[in-house]
Amino acid sequence: MFQALKNFYHKLGSFPWFYKISGKVIPIVGFFSILLIVISSIWGLFFSPTDAVQGDVYRIIYFHVPAVSVSQVIYYSMSVAAGVFLIWRMKMAGVYIKSLAPIGAAFTFIGLLSGAIWGQPTWGTWWVWDARLTSTLVLFLFYLAIIGMQSTFASRKSADTAVSIITLVGVVNLPIVKKSVDWWNTLHQPASISISGESSISSEMLIPLLLSILGIYLFVFFTGLLFMRAEISSREQNKEWFKKLSSNN
Amino acid sequence: MKQHRLKRLYGVLFIVFCSALAFVLVYFAIRDNVNLFYSPSDLFESPPQGRNAIRAGGLVEIGSLRRSKDSLEIEFIITDLKKSIAVNYTGILPDLFKENAGVVATGYFDKNKMSLDAYQILAKHDENYVPKEVKKALEK
Numbered sequence: 072m073f074q075a076l077k078n079f080y081h082k083l084g085s086f087p088w089f090y091k092i093s094g095k096v097i098p099i100v101g102f103f104s105i106l107l108i109v110i111s112s113i114w115g116l117f118f119s120p121t122d123a124v125q126g127d128v129y130r131i132i133y134f135h136v137p138a139v140s141v142s143q144v145i146y147y148s149m150s151v152a153a154g155v156f157l158i159w160r161m162k163m164a165g166v167y168i169k170s171l172a173p174i175g176a177a178f179t180f181i182g183l184l185s186g187a188i189w190g191q192p193t194w195g196t197w198w199v200w201d202a203r204l205t206s207t208l209v210l211f212l213f214y215l216a217i218i219g220m221q222s223t224f225a226s227r228k229s230a231d232t233a234v235s236i237i238t239l240v241g242v243v244n245l246p247i248v249k250k251s252v253d254w255w256n257t258l259h260q261p262a263s264i265s266i267s268g269e270s271s272i273s274s275e276m277l278i279p280l281l282l283s284i285l286g287i288y289l290f291v292f293f294t295g296l297l298f299m300r301a302e303i304s305s306r307e308q309n310k311e312w313f314k315k316l317s318s319n320n
Numbered sequence: 321m322k323q324h325r326l327k328r329l330y331g332v333l334f335i336v337f338c339s340a341l342a343f344v345l346v347y348f349a350i351r352d353n354v355n356l357f358y359s360p361s362d363l364f365e366s367p368p369q370g371r372n373a374i375r376a377g378g379l380v381e382i383g384s385l386r387r388s389k390d391s392l393e394i395e396f397i398i399t400d401l402k403k404s405i406a407v408n409y410t411g412i413l414p415d416l417f418k419e420n421a422g423v424v425a426t427g428y429f430d431k432n433k434m435s436l437d438a439y440q441i442l443a444k445h446d447e448n449y450v451p452k453e454v455k456k457a458l459e460k
Binding site (some may be wrong): 120121122123124125126128129132153154157158159192193194195196199200201202236239240241242243244247255256257258260261262263271272273275276 | 325328329331332335336339340342343354355356357358359377413414415416417421424440441442443444445446447448449450451452453454455456
């Protein structure tokens with residue numbers, strides 16, 4: 072078992088292997104992610120019941136929650152990759168961070184934007200400097216720093232190293248984003264979905280929400296693989312295996 | 321783990337530790353301002369000094385809301401179920417503002433009357449989502 076995991080880990084670091092496998096996986100993941108997003112959007116926007124307090128405006132939850140949720144998960148995974156890059160010098164980890172950072176930034180932005188659109192009619196304001204909103208903005212700025220840093224180095228290796236360090240510095244912000252609504256007085260309410268206990272959102276609304284979250288996670292998997300393939304092609308274009316591959320096609 | 325990798329692992333942990341330390345220090349520097357609002361109990365315990373605007377938050381007490389007949393002026397009481405303060409405000413209210421719901425009011429605090437002269441009212445909603453029909457059925 073351990074040996075199999077170790078083998079998988081070594082394979083993951085291999086560009087030709089990843090390029091071959093991802094080519095097969097991408098269409099499948101892409102199809103299911105789009106399918107789930109379409110189903111959950113229609114379900115959430117037209118068929119899930121109207122909320123007793125907020126009315127129909129609450130339906131933006133089907134975009135807001137998946138976006139902010141995935142933006143945090145992407146950052147966690149990037150910091151694991153940053154650790155792997157710094158300790159094992161695995162080039163694939165550098166490719167991973169570079170490819171996923173713009174996706175994470177995009178979803179953090181969607182989360183902030185949809186939150187503002189939601190906040191205006193319900194809370195009465197687009198923005199308030201409470202701990203949840205501010206720490207999410209900090210997360211967005213870390214993403215921008217990671218993206219900006221990629222192009223400020225002459226060599227790929229030093230860029231990946233510096234970016235990994237910045238990623239690790241920002242990971243401390245994530246528990247703050249998550250727990251801010253419990254630790255301090257904020258305008259933003261605490262979480263509605265609970266993994267360990269009972270969720271405070273009724274199941275008729277929760278099921279399309281979970282579907283939309285799954286759809287967005289698959290979408291990130293899909294776009295992440297696409298971006299990583301593009302990054303690998305640009306880094307490895309002069310390598311023997313890549314030339315052989317492109318001449319075969 | 322090989323020796324040089326172990327060394328780099330310590331480096332990684334050191335980066336995370338330093339960053340966490342920085343966040344903690346910043347938190348201690350601003351800890352009085354991290355909370356978005358004061359609860360009525362906070363205001364009774366240590367009334368704010370000076371003439372700066374503050375935010376007070378809690379629930380709108382049931383039965384305390386008074387609307388003026390010929391203007392947008394309203395009065396209500398914010399409570400945290402232990403202490404309460406009076407609030408007056410003139411202007412448009414957010415959709416979710418109502419009695420027994422969360423509210424955050426920004427304005428100038430009068431220590432003598434324990435009341436807030438608010439210029440902004442924000443509604444705070446809780447984490448519960450219930451279908452309209454279910455709630456109606458429950459109330460019957």
